[in-house]
Amino acid sequence: MTKLAIITGAAGGIGQALLAEFAEAGHRLVAVDLPGSHVADLVSRFGDHHLSREVDLGDEAQIAAFWSWLDSQSDRVDILANNAALGPTMAPTLNTPLSDFRSTFQVNLYGPFAMAREAAKRMKPGGAIVNTASQAGVLGNPRRNAYAASKAALISMTKSLAAEWASKGIRVTAVAPGYIRTPMVAELERTGKADLSLVRQRVPLGRIGRPDEIAAMIGFLASPQARYITGSVVAVDGGWQAFNQPGHAHPPVAGTPAEELARPAARQGSRVVLITGAGRGIGAATARRFAQGGDILVLADREGAEARAAELGPQHLGMTVDLTDEAAVTGLFDTIRARFGRLDVLVNNAAVADHFRPAFDQTGADLSRTMEVNVTGAFLCARESLRLMPEGEGVIVNLGSINTFLPFAPRHAYGASKAAIDVLTRCLAAELGPEGRRVVTVAPGYIRTPGTGDLEAQGRIDTAAIRRRIPMGDMGRPEDIAEAVWFSASQKASYFSGAILYVDGGWTSFGNAGDASPGDFDL
Template sequence: MTPTRTCIVTGAAGGIGRALLAEFAAPDVRLIAVDLPGSGVADAVAEHGPQHVGLECDLSDEAQIVALFAQIDTLCDGVDILLNNAAMGPIMAPTVQTDIAHFRLTLRTNLAGPFVMAREAAARMGAGGVIVNTASLAGVLGNPTRNAYAASKAALISLTRSLACEWAARGIRVNAIAPGYVRTPMVAALEAAGKADLRAVRRRIPMGRLARADEMASVIGFLASDKARYVTGAILGVDGGWMSFNQPGDAHPPADVVPAAEQSRPFADPAPRVVVVTGAADGIGAAIAARFVASGDRVAIVDRNGEGAKAQAATLGASAQAFVCDVTDEQAVTDCFAQIVQALGPVDILVNNAAIADAFQPATEQTTADLERVLDVNLTGAFLCARAAIPSLQAGRGVIVNIGSIAGLVPMAPRHAYGASKAGIDILTRCFAAELGPQGIRTATVAPGYIRTPGVAALEKAGRIDSGKIRARIPMGDLGQPQDIAEAVWFLASPGASYVNGTLLSVDGGWNAFGSAGDASDS
């Protein structure tokens, strides 16, 4: 097959880079692997077939990057995917001992290099082009003696968001991952030099281990795919729960040996999973349920609207079963999950989707009852369902995905109750990650932006939202679809997201990335 897509991978001879080559190698893809002279990049990419090319380039030098793209122009007609993965590692030096020339070199390599690569790649991209940057947990949290590296990665995160907003109108998406500790040659070198104590690192991670390079590659693979078509400007932490742990002591019991899952990919049980989706009678919940059924799983459709739940289950066939439940009723939740386990078996995945909108009234007109009504459904209900599901979740297979909202990240007046409930959902996810990570159970939050659902249609009809203004505020210029959320939830619950724990994925068309005055798009 003649390649029809071109994918550029920088830092391709390193640990994550080689995993990316394996992730993206396909008959219809031409891989252009880029790394430093003498890195062996040509040999690394040759393993995947003769249509792929290895090119040498020092990304700290703009002139070399421009020359690199002149070479690329002779190989293909355009660029479809750019994976900015190359970076200089930290030197781990005290501030007063940090050489300023090295500081500047780190910024040129880790920030200016990806910027020029993105600039040149985007000039050769059409609608549907994708850029994914490899940032770092070091760019999110402070790290002593890592000044240049951490600053460069924080800057790359900001660059990701600003490029996403600028290029959304052209149909180009830009996202990033923020890895925690990954078992790579770079980390091995730090350990060998006495600059990293990996036993201490493992104790600090709720999942109790470092990541594998293929776990970074699979997340990048999702972000670069059409399944993430409404994801742009997102920064997805892939850290095993590191950012979710916030107390003295160890996040995981000490390990005497290197965990097996850190060294090789565990066997994935192919048996159908039992998936519980709340608020699944329509809208986003219905789309999520349908996505899991399509993948061969057995789904419990939970909703207080019994007729709607039954109708949705009937639509999905024998793999779906309806259960009526008010998630605010503690006894009803307990009984519902007992019924689910009896009918379908132990729960593997819980998707907390049930939610209601608030009153859209000024704070001076809202009562405590208004606040509590929304919190009871959106937050307390999610907690009750999680509490009921946790006893049956299995290590390595159990996942809780909570549906948050952009309103929990950037509050929207006068939607005080709704925003508060969704902010609570995000931190609930993180609390679960810290607590359940040692048990091999993962959690994640999906934060939708404005999605075309019956609920949003009702708000528009009632004059509570202006869809024209909303589209203008979204860099991608349009609302998302329920299927966009369903794909994100399905991926986060899959083995491909096996090191995503406690973090949040925005599926909002770039809403949360936009910080300028005026409109984000001319839609």
């Protein structure tokens, strides 16, 4: 069924890329931008069945008039991409009029809120709202007071709306772009307020992002493939936030990199993908997703990997491997080298739960068991994968957890291991970005896996209480994680590195007292 997608700020760089992204997905577009933006001409390129409207989103009366008009054109709204914004004035604090400060919030926060409120009134379950935030809303920058504060406010509002509307089946997420080659950034460069050559040296990937790279992430978050993602704020910044030391993240770049100006040609042929912990649960679902995409798989696990590979086809390889045994792991990679000659993607999924013992009853051996599999094994696979990845290529996807963000007692070892994975991702992304390699974390919430079933059967988790704690009211499916991993490893995620994508039904966005949902409905 054709969906109706509203894109605000549609005449800007990211806005035009969003028009193309949603048009390619087969949606009917409603392009919105300021009076005089000629947004009708822009959207007409995609067909005469699309709609447009010139609206100043800093004016509530114009917003109300827009919705009255749209109601006369359509009886449904499926997607809202809240992308319009005023850029930073770059004025010193002492020279910033209060009127400028207020107008920034009017457009960057009040306008998106009003648009989200009215869109949600018209959405059915399955509706999606994606806000364009900014890395400026996460990291401090001089002379960006109003812009940065408004984007931080938008990030917080994304999470609170996600928690409120999850029970209605409406998802709310945000993307936090780094430097993107848009007219806004071009103007900063033209006026001498930004030196893009220095910016490139601050980005581990060594370049500024393209509008289509932000549009691709927004398109994914708005899609059914992201059905268990709500409240998540995804940094798409080329690894900017992952770099934390003096000096440059990337050597000086001569001129403007070609990949900054245009999307590279699509990769041809199958990738070779290693998935650890692939015998069941999330690993098995991830293997199926990559196989559907035409990739060649190497599946590794303590048990079940060989049978899983055989189910998927004779071109795939399954191996029984103990990831805590260095000799066994290097043997795995020797086999990959001999059979395939390279490795394109590593999915570090293998993990074990802890013993749920109180700290007084836990020993160093308990901690070591969890850390060896969940962290040391992941590091070992990452290290060895680099020897097989073609020069200038390669993606590593590490599986994290909501425990990274909110550790659970008494699951001290598991939480520590997943926190370590998150920062390991950042360290690797900062180091490997200059080599053209990406490293990301996908962090599941509670997922209905055989492992979760085992914990429930042993009385170690209360699934009814867990469902009430999840804004979306239910656990996710292994396929939800598989879709996120698949997208993260794809060319469409080419500027997503050093960051974390939570797939948790809104768990990490809920900070209130009491239950997040009734917990009595299924997704």
